[in-house]
Each structure stands twice: as C-alpha cells, then as structure tokens.
Amino acid sequence: MHVVVSCAVSLDGYLDDGSARRLILSGPADLDRVDALRATCDAILVGANTVRRDNPRLRVHSDVRRQERVRAGKPENPLRVTITGSGDLDPDAPFFGHEALVFTAPAGLDRVTGTLGKAATVLPAEDLADVLRDLDARGVERLLVEGGSAILTALLAQGLVDELQVAIAPILVGGGVRFLGGGVFPPGRLTLVEMRRVEDVAVLTFGRPPHDDRHWLGVAIALAENCSPVPGAYNVGAVVVAADGTELARGYSRETGPDVHAEEVALDRVDPADPRLAGATLYSSMEPCGVRRSRPVPCAHLIAASAVRRVVYALREPPVLAAGGGDAVLRAAGVTVVEVPDQAFLVRRTNGHLIPTF
Ligand SMILES: NC(=O)C1=CN([C@@H]2O[C@H](COP(=O)(O)OP(=O)(O)OC[C@H]3O[C@@H](n4cnc5c(N)ncnc54)[C@H](OP(=O)(O)O)[C@@H]3O)[C@@H](O)[C@H]2O)C=CC1
Ligand SMILES: Nc1c(N[C@@H]2O[C@H](COP(=O)(O)O)[C@@H](O)[C@H]2O)[nH]c(=O)[nH]c1=O
The missing domain is CATH 3.40.140.10 (Cytidine Deaminase, domain 2)
Structure with missing residues (x-):
C-alpha cells in the first residue's frame, strides 16, 4: 500500500490557528489539486480531532472525477477512515456513512461500537501500523492521510509515509496547531521529488528513497x-x-x-x-x-x-x-x-x- 500525506501549512509551520473557525490555508486551485489527489485514492485517513474540529465531508468534490471513478469500477468516493481512543465523535457528522471505518483500541471496542456502530464500521487496532495493515488487507492500494498533527507525527515517526505533499501558504499564523509535534523520527533525508506553484501556494512533494x-x-x-x-x-x-x-x-x-x-x-x-x-x-x-x-x-x-x-x-x-x-x-x-x-x-x-x- 502506498501512503500519501497531504496537508497545508502556514509559512510559520502551523496547520491551524487553533480558533473555533477552520483555517483554510490553500487557495481554490490548491483545494482542487487536493480534490484530484483524493480521486486517485482508495481511502482517506484523518485523526479524530480533525473530525471533531473541522467537521469534514472528505468526499471528492468534482462531479467529473466522481464519474470517472465509477467508470473505472470504483466507489464514487474513497473510504473515510479515522482512529479514536475516546470514541468522542458525533455519529451524525458528515464524515460518517456506510463507507466510513473507525479504528479504536481493542479494549474500547465495545464502548465505541455502542456510540458509533450504527454510523460506521468500528474495528480494533493497537496502533497506526495496525490500521495500515488492516486497510492493506482490505485492498486499499493508495491511502491518503489528510492530518492532523498527531496522526502525521505518529506516521512519520514510524516511517509509514511513502509520499509527503506539503502545500506552503504565504500566511503567518503566529500560533495554533503545529504541523508536527516532537518525536523520534527516522534519521536521514527525504527526497525532494517535485516543487510546484499553485497560485500563491508552493507545493513540495517529498518521497523516500526506495533503496536507502x-x-x-x-x-x-x-x-x-x-x-x-x-x-x-x-x-x-x-x-x-x-x-x-x-x-x-x-x-x-x-x-x-x-x-x-x-x-x-x-x-x-x-x-x-x-x-x-x-x-x-x-x-x-x-x-x-x-x-x-x-x-x-x-x-x-x-x-x-x-x-x-x-x-x-x-x-x-x-x-x-x-x-x-x-x-x-x-x-x-x-x-x-x-x-x-x-x-x-x-x-x-x-x-x-x-x-x-x-
Ligand atoms: N492544514 C491542514 O492541511 C490540516 C489541518 N488540520 C488541523 O489539525 C488539527 C487537528 O490535529 P490534532 O489535534 O493533532 O489531531 P488529529 O486530527 O491528528 O487527531 C488526533 C486524535 O486521533 C486519535 N488517535 C488515536 N490513536 C492515535 C494514534 N495512535 N496516534 C495519533 N492519534 C490517535 C485520538 O483521538 P481521541 O482524542 O478521540 O482519542 C487523538 O486525539 C485541527 O485543528 C485541524 O484543523 C487537520 C488536517 C489537515
Ligand atoms: N485546511 C486545509 C485542509 N484541511 C483538510 O481538509 C479537510 C476538509 O475537507 P472537506 O471535507 O473537503 O472540506 C479537513 O478535514 C482537513 O483534513 N486541507 C488542505 O488541503 N488545505 C487546507 O487549507
């Protein structure tokens, strides 16, 4: 399975300003780039806090892209996937629906199934590596991870990311949710694969060297x-x-x-x-x-x-x-x-x- 991270970061390194309103760092063209990326993926993973704070739909917005997916024999939208310990999520949120998966620690499975079992398929996972193994076994070949900070930090620390697309927006935020938290990351350099200008946003794509x-x-x-x-x-x-x-x-x-x-x-x-x-x-x-x-x-x-x-x-x-x-x-x-x-x-x-x- 290929794991792609996509996120937008302010010039001073924040994913969000921490206010009640969700911060859109991308411009319209960059959101469309992410939409095109979503359309190429089988599943989208976000952390439970992103579901709570952003209330995302995580669907493919473009009609044409959804139709192309259906023509190719895929569902209209990728599977939506989250991981939660608390299970503190609103089952009526737009994130949910029959193609949503919720992973939680085995010890909390019954409790979380009790609150979210009607809104999604609730599954046990010890950690994110376990989540990825499960998705791989379900035939997910391309997984898009859209954040937030805790999920990205954990995946990068465990070396589970194959491709990292960071849209750097020309905005100074001054505080809020940092792109990455502290952690022990695998040493060594990633490979800069591409630099792209999308209106006023710089999109950097990093990969990892396959034979390193x-x-x-x-x-x-x-x-x-x-x-x-x-x-x-x-x-x-x-x-x-x-x-x-x-x-x-x-x-x-x-x-x-x-x-x-x-x-x-x-x-x-x-x-x-x-x-x-x-x-x-x-x-x-x-x-x-x-x-x-x-x-x-x-x-x-x-x-x-x-x-x-x-x-x-x-x-x-x-x-x-x-x-x-x-x-x-x-x-x-x-x-x-x-x-x-x-x-x-x-x-x-x-x-x-x-x-x-x-
Ligand atoms: N600019 C951008 O591109 C993006 C910005 N964001 C922003 O990021 C912020 C959210 O990020 P953040 O607060 O870090 O939260 P996350 O979205 O990364 O979610 C973290 C939550 O995931 C659950 N979790 C369970 N197991 C694990 C595990 N092994 N590793 C990590 N998390 C686990 C926990 O949920 P629980 O508490 O339920 O137990 C935890 O609190 C929001 O403000 C959002 O707006 C998000 C995505 C993209
Ligand atoms: N703020 C931000 C992003 N935020 C991501 O987009 C998700 C919401 O998507 P949707 O449900 O389609 O509105 C949200 O949960 C988070 O993962 N993405 C970006 O490319 N650029 C941005 O500036």
Whole structure:
C-alpha cells in the first residue's frame, strides 16, 4: 500500500490557528489539486480531532472525477477512515456513512461500537501500523492521510509515509496547531521529488528513497521505541523490505508475545512463499541473535532458513544476555550482512537499561 500525506501549512509551520473557525490555508486551485489527489485514492485517513474540529465531508468534490471513478469500477468516493481512543465523535457528522471505518483500541471496542456502530464500521487496532495493515488487507492500494498533527507525527515517526505533499501558504499564523509535534523520527533525508506553484501556494512533494539502507534501518531503530521495556531483554525493531522498496512487514520485541523477538514478529507477518522475500532485506536495529535461551530457534537461524538473503543491522549484540554471534551464523549460511555501526548509539539509547549509552 502506498501512503500519501497531504496537508497545508502556514509559512510559520502551523496547520491551524487553533480558533473555533477552520483555517483554510490553500487557495481554490490548491483545494482542487487536493480534490484530484483524493480521486486517485482508495481511502482517506484523518485523526479524530480533525473530525471533531473541522467537521469534514472528505468526499471528492468534482462531479467529473466522481464519474470517472465509477467508470473505472470504483466507489464514487474513497473510504473515510479515522482512529479514536475516546470514541468522542458525533455519529451524525458528515464524515460518517456506510463507507466510513473507525479504528479504536481493542479494549474500547465495545464502548465505541455502542456510540458509533450504527454510523460506521468500528474495528480494533493497537496502533497506526495496525490500521495500515488492516486497510492493506482490505485492498486499499493508495491511502491518503489528510492530518492532523498527531496522526502525521505518529506516521512519520514510524516511517509509514511513502509520499509527503506539503502545500506552503504565504500566511503567518503566529500560533495554533503545529504541523508536527516532537518525536523520534527516522534519521536521514527525504527526497525532494517535485516543487510546484499553485497560485500563491508552493507545493513540495517529498518521497523516500526506495533503496536507502539508512532510511529503513532508521525505521527499524524507531520501531524499537514501541517496546514495553522488561529488565531481562532488549528493545529491538525490525522491518522487511522488498527489492523495489515496498515494505513487506515490521515488528518489535514482545509485540505479539512475551518472548518474541522483533525479527520473528516481522518474518511471521510475511507469507514464506512470497516471491519478493528472495530479493528482500531484513533491517534490524540489533544483530539478530545467534544464541537464545527464551525460544528454541535463534533469529539468525530463522532468517537463514527463510528466503531472505540480506540483513542490515546497527548494533552488534553486546555479550550481556547471551553470546551473540548471529552475524557469523548468517554469513556462514550465505546471507549478505551489513553492519552500520555509526547508528549503534541510537540503539544503545533505547536499551539503556542493559548496556551503556555511549
Ligand atoms: N492544514 C491542514 O492541511 C490540516 C489541518 N488540520 C488541523 O489539525 C488539527 C487537528 O490535529 P490534532 O489535534 O493533532 O489531531 P488529529 O486530527 O491528528 O487527531 C488526533 C486524535 O486521533 C486519535 N488517535 C488515536 N490513536 C492515535 C494514534 N495512535 N496516534 C495519533 N492519534 C490517535 C485520538 O483521538 P481521541 O482524542 O478521540 O482519542 C487523538 O486525539 C485541527 O485543528 C485541524 O484543523 C487537520 C488536517 C489537515
Ligand atoms: N485546511 C486545509 C485542509 N484541511 C483538510 O481538509 C479537510 C476538509 O475537507 P472537506 O471535507 O473537503 O472540506 C479537513 O478535514 C482537513 O483534513 N486541507 C488542505 O488541503 N488545505 C487546507 O487549507
């Protein structure tokens, strides 16, 4: 699935001025550009706060574009999707309708279904990565994310954005909702793909380089931030990426069970018969384990037994919990292994409970 973010930002970096009235930063031509973009997508995701504050319809405005979609065998409008913890949304809002999906934490599913179940399909999701997995499984090939700040920050921090379209409006707002909040973002530079003038608005499109090891290793390192820390185990993130830059799966330590390693979570999420695995790279924030007490098969052996033939990691496993040695196991099995030691300090920082953070 291709994830496109589109938003409009004031020159001083705000999405909204925080007043009761919604701030339109785009001009008419730019809103039409976004309408054309909407028409190319299967679903549009916004955060619950955007639904509350903007009361958006999120439909394709142009009759011609809607007709073209129908001619192509698609529904008139993309699916509308939101995520909420509180469930505090008005079921009569124009956002809702039979093609709206509401994701919420599994623990709150019954409560949110109680208030919104007649207005939309309410579904469980642990986090945004889970939402994206669900949409992908529903056949959503292009997902447009229109904001707001919390959703954009979370998606960018988790490296889940393929394309970022930012319309910069020549307006100084002075305060309100910042474009992005603070967070640990994957290190490295995005690629500037296009600069376009749309009336008085500058539209910048950024992409991520498909074959950039540092980008994907950064995603794996950032994923480890999701781990619930335990005294006797590391916090690790892993992501499997096909040769064309398509993400196949991701995971982090203990995500699916108390002793499960990040590489296992990610590998479990790919069909072993997927032909893309043969050209794929597994990125792990830490050297895959070569010795393991918690489960029968160390990760290096699991990877060697899979179709994956390339591994990139940042921190060589320190001899604290086990002997390590996964790098050698992989190489002996014919897997290409790349160590990126200059990123290891970031992995140490996530594992300060077990190893020095220098
Ligand atoms: N200029 C532009 O292009 C755009 C501007 N905006 C502006 O942005 C503002 C809204 O942004 P913001 O306040 O940051 O809110 P968001 O729209 O990003 O929504 C955040 C809400 O999403 C829900 N949520 C649930 N799980 C997650 C998760 N894992 N990560 C993030 N959110 C989650 C929570 O809802 P809950 O509280 O229900 O639990 C949370 O409060 C508005 O003022 C709007 O006008 C919005 C879109 C585009
Ligand atoms: N303010 C703002 C945007 N806001 C986005 O547009 C959504 C509303 O769309 P609609 O339902 O069609 O009116 C709103 O929820 C938010 O996601 N978008 C932009 O391109 N430029 C802008 O200046």
